[in-house]
Amino acid sequence: MKYVFCIALASALGIQTVQAQMINNGLLIDIPNGISLVATNGVVNTNGGTITNEGDLIIGDDLTNEAGATLQGNGQYELSGDWTNSATFNAGTSTVLFEGSTNSTVTSGGDAFYNLSLNKTSANLLLNDELTVQNLLDFQAAENYIILGSFDLIAGNSSGAAADRHIRTTGTGALVRTVGNSPAFFPIGNNTYNPVTLTNNGTTDQLSARVIDGVFDAGSTGQPFAIGAVNRTWLIGEAFPGDLDLTLTVQWNGNEELPSFDRGQSFISHYTGSWDMPPATAAAGGNPYTQTRSGIVTLSPFAVFGNNVSILLVEAGDPQTICQSKAVDLTAIGASITPNGIAGTWTTSGDGAFDDTNTGTGVFGIATTYFLGSADIQNGEVFLILEADGISDQAPITILRVDCGSFPWGGN
Numbered sequence: 205m206k207y208v209f210c211i212a213l214a215s216a217l218g219i220q221t222v223q224a225q226m227i228n229n230g231l232l233i234d235i236p237n238g239i240s241l242v243a244t245n246g247v248v249n250t251n252g253g254t255i256t257n258e259g260d261l262i263i264g265d266d267l268t269n270e271a272g273a274t275l276q277g278n279g280q281y282e283l284s285g286d287w288t289n290s291a292t293f294n295a296g297t298s299t300v301l302f303e304g305s306t307n308s309t310v311t312s313g314g315d316a317f318y319n320l321s322l323n324k325t326s327a328n329l330l331l332n333d334e335l336t337v338q339n340l341l342d343f344q345a346a347e348n349y350i351i352l353g354s355f356d357l358i359a360g361n362s363s364g365a366a367a368d369r370h371i372r373t374t375g376t377g378a379l380v381r382t383v384g385n386s387p388a389f390f391p392i393g394n395n396t397y398n399p400v401t402l403t404n405n406g407t408t409d410q411l412s413a414r415v416i417d418g419v420f421d422a423g424s425t426g427q428p429f430a431i432g433a434v435n436r437t438w439l440i441g442e443a444f445p446g447d448l449d450l451t452l453t454v455q456w457n458g459n460e461e462l463p464s465f466d467r468g469q470s471f472i473s474h475y476t477g478s479w480d481m482p483p484a485t486a487a488a489g490g491n492p493y494t495q496t497r498s499g500i501v502t503l504s505p506f507a508v509f510g511n512n513v514s515i516l517l518v519e520a521g522d523p524q525t526i527c528q529s530k531a532v533d534l535t536a537i538g539a540s541i542t543p544n545g546i547a548g549t550w551t552t553s554g555d556g557a558f559d560d561t562n563t564g565t566g567v568f569g570i571a572t573t574y575f576l577g578s579a580d581i582q583n584g585e586v587f588l589i590l591e592a593d594g595i596s597d598q599a600p601i602t603i604l605r606v607d608c609g610s611f612p613w614g615g616n
Contacts, residue, residue, distance in 0.1 A: 225265070228253040228273070235259040235279060246285060249273040257281065257298065269293060269313075289313035295338070302329055310335055322348045322369070331355040331377065343369040343391075352377030356412065365391030370399070373414035378441065384408040396460065397492075398436050401453040406501075410443035411450075419462075421515045423475040423505040430516035430546050430593060431464040434508040442503055450500035454508060458491045463545070466510040472497035475505040484511055517542040520590040520599035527608040528581045532574040532588065534558075534566075537599055541568060541592050553598075554586035555579040568592070576603060 226243035230251040235241050239259040246265030249255050250273050257277035266285035269275050269292070276294040284304030288311045299319035302308050309330045316336035322329055326347040336358040341350075343364035350357065350371045357371060358380040365371075370391040371379050381388045383404040390400045390413040398415045419433045420426040429435075434456045442448060452472060461467070467487040472495050473479045487493040487508075495508050521537030534550070541548045548568030550558055555577030558566025566574070568590060580586040580603060587598040 228255060232256070235261060235277070237279070249275060249291070284308070287311065289315055297339075312336070322350065324348050331357065334358070345369065352379070352414075356380050358410075362389065362391055365389075365399070367393075367397040370397055373416070376414075378412035378414040378439070380410055380412045380443075382408060383411045394436075396457060397455070398438070398457075398460075399455050400438055400440070402440070403451040404448065405451070406449035407444075407447040409448065411503075412441040412443075414439050419507045421479075427515045427517065428593065428595065429462060429509075429513055431462050431543055432510040432513035433462050433465060435460050435462050436507065438506045440503045440506060445503075448501050448503070450503075451496065451498040452500055452506060453494050453496040454506065455489075455492045455494045456508065458493070464510070464512055466512065467493055470495055470508055470510045473507050473509045474500065474502075475507070476502065479507070479509070481509075514543045516546060516593055516595050518548065518590055518592050518595045518597045520588060520597040523600045523602070525602040525604065526576075527604045527606045528576065529607045531576065532601055533572070534574060534588075535572050537588075539568070539590055539599070541590070546592050548590055548592040550574070551589045551591065552577075552580075552586060553589065554583065556586065574601075581605065 221242040225245040227248045230253045233255045235257045237258045240262055242262045244264040247263050248268045250271045252272040254274040257279035260280045263283035267283050267287050269289045271291065273291045276296060278296040278298050280299045280301060282301045282303060286309045290313050293315035295316055295318040297318050299321055300317050301321040301323060303323050305325040305327055307328045307330060309332050311332040312335045316338050318338050319340045320337045321342040321344055323344040328349045328351050330351045331353060334356050337360060339360045341359045341362040346368040348369045352371060352373050352375065354375045355377040370393055373392050373394055379390050379392050381390065383402045385403060385405050387401050387403045392399055392413055392415055394415050394417050400413050402411055416424060416437050419429045419435055419437050424437055424439060436456055438454050454472060469484040470487050471482050471484045487495050519540045521539040524532060524537055526532060550566035550568060550571050552564050557563055557575050558571040559573040560566050560571040574588055584603050586601050588601060589596055589598045
């Protein structure tokens with residue numbers, strides 16, 4: 205038979221401390237309202253045990269709920285370690301508060317939280333599976349982030365989010381909210397804070413939002429844009445496609461704008477096989493800035509463009525054949541970077557040198573010649589690589605082991 209263990213008033217403060225790991229091996233434990241139970245080295249609820257928390261369960265380490273056990277009640281859980289649930293958690297109207305100075309992970313086991321608060325000291329909360337917060341997601345301290353990774357976070361409302369405390373969509377996981385005709389705020393970012401606000405004048409639906417760094421010609425993939433855009437892409441999705449009438453507002457910071465971006469003539473573009481070009485208007489705000497688009501009826505990637513947006517194209521040039529006594533004329537192989545003004549760098553797969561630095565690295569537009577190295581000649585080929593902003597192309601150079609002497613022929 206199971207026994208009921210009631211945590212009674214231990215002092216005038218109503219605090220009971222367990223100076224060890226608290227292991228509930230099949231008992232029924234009640235923590236009444238007004239009572240705080242402190243477990244300095246963590247809590248393990250196991251073997252069908254039940255903890256009913258109507259007070260405050262303060263855990264200095266991890267909380268583990270396993271092996272048919274149950275956590276329930278309307279109290280508060282304060283913990284500094286990990287939350288791992290593989291049994292039953294009935295949240296009631298409880299609050300789970302994460303504190304401490306180290307990262308914590310959450311494995312929900314499919315059971316929702318009611319309130320979730322984050323009050324760590326420069327540390328993060330990492331999801332190990334999909335998590336639902338039925339009521340309020342509350343950020344209470346700076347340098348606190350919820351890292352989604354590949355898991356969704358489904359939330360009711362949120363409070364306290366800012367540039368130094370928000371949800372980071374570092375992978376495929378998104379923030380999901382139910383959105384109707386009242387504005388719903390999504391406090392998200394990747395490396396920086398780029399929240400969105402969604403209003404749905406169509407049928408109420410569960411909408412998801414995440415943001416990635418960069419903006420690309422094929423939606424969320426492909427060649428990056430080099431000028432005239434905000435260097436972010438917002439990915440918006442819906443649970444039940446159809447009957448959507450969405451207004452979208454996105455936010456960005458001035459240092460995320462690519463060169464020549466004109467926020468006075470900007471717009472939110474929608475990718476539907478290609479990026480569309482709605483009329484441009486002035487962005488709102490003063491760093492951060494916002495732009496808004498209404499009448500959205502389908503969802504896919506969104507980005508902010510100016511009228512002069514352009515993708516980045518890098519061409520290292522045509523294949524060349526030269527004899528071993530010659531150098532490669534970089535001005536004649538057809539190398540280019542589009543648009544003009546984007547800096548580029550030459551490197552080599554071999555051991556030769558560029559004339560501007562006399563090393564295996566040269567500056568595009570300054571280096572005019574590549575001198576073959578002994579390993580280049582021995583291998584009979586070398587690749588000259590042109591790179592700009594992470595995009596690269598290579599020109600193959602075939603080397604004939606002959607000495608052209610003073611003849612003008614370069615081997616072609």
